[in-house]
Amino acid sequence: MAVTASQQERDVLYTLISRRRSVRQFTDAPIDEQALIRILTCAQGVDSSDGKRGAPSAHALYPLGLTVLVRRVQGVEVGNYLFEPERNGLERLAHAPVSGSLLSASLADDLWLETAPVVIVITADYALALRHFSDQQPDGLRGARYVDVETGAVAQNLYLAAQVENLGGVLVMGIDDEALARQLTLPAAHKPVALFCLGQGQV
Numbered sequence: 298m299a300v301t302a303s304q305q306e307r308d309v310l311y312t313l314i315s316r317r318r319s320v321r322q323f324t325d326a327p328i329d330e331q332a333l334i335r336i337l338t339c340a341q342g343v344d345s346s347d348g349k350r351g352a353p354s355a356h357a358l359y360p361l362g363l364t365v366l367v368r369r370v371q372g373v374e375v376g377n378y379l380f381e382p383e384r385n386g387l388e389r390l391a392h393a394p395v396s397g398s399l400l401s402a403s404l405a406d407d408l409w410l411e412t413a414p415v416v417i418v419i420t421a422d423y424a425l426a427l428r429h430f431s432d433q434q435p436d437g438l439r440g441a442r443y444v445d446v447e448t449g450a451v452a453q454n455l456y457l458a459a460q461v462e463n464l465g466g467v468l469v470m471g472i473d474d475e476a477l478a479r480q481l482t483l484p485a486a487h488k489p490v491a492l493f494c495l496g497q498g499q500v
């Protein structure tokens with residue numbers, strides 16, 4: 298479906314992109330719940346009647362998911378939540394992992410994994426993607442490449458949506474996937490791919 302952008306919309310988008318930078322230091326300020334939902338919706342929410350989402354997906358398969366660690370969000374209990382794309386809402390799954398456990402899975406002592414008010418875990422059902430695209434390459438690994446590319450699109454949406462909510466964040470992929478998975482309650486068949494630390498940036 299073609300859309301026509303106004304000059305103002307072009308200016309806003311180009312300015313946002315040129316100002317996008319990673320933020321790793323956060324204030325203690327809690328995040329507004331509705332702002333968080335809007336950000337998650339940009340990343341993975343269903344936003345049209347045909348079931349499609351703001352981030353592209355090969356064959357519209359949507360093998361990605363978002364697990365959300367809430368530490369400081371106004372009106373939301375601390376915990377490990379699942380983002381439900383169909384209703385753009387959060388479902389509480391478990392307690393948040395104990396303090397220090399995300400850092401222990403970091404390959405680079407990324408302290409912001411512990412200090413961010415929210416950590417969004419981008420997960421993938423790799424088996425689903427590998428199965429679905431097994432005929433596209435002789436090695437049968439095409440689905441894994443698509444998962445990585447789709448994760449990049451989700452991450453950029455997270456960066457840009459955080460900015461318009463006057464928040465900031467950083468994509469973190471220097472993690473021991475298995476160590477991280479042990480700390481989290483993830484949807485069945487999903488493995489962690491990347492993390493996005495989100496909060497109000499310290500100036």
Ligand SMILES: Cc1cc2nc3c(=O)[nH]c(=O)nc-3n(C[C@H](O)[C@H](O)[C@H](O)COP(=O)(O)O)c2cc1C
Nearest residue numbers: 317318319320321405407409467468469470471472
């Ligand atoms: C695939 C990928 C993995 C990244 N992993 C990490 C990471 O593990 N820890 C971290 O602090 N930043 C990570 N970053 C953020 C980069 O360090 C950052 O984007 C880069 O320094 C450029 O800075 P900018 O985002 O402010 O433009 C990652 C970025 C990408 C695209």
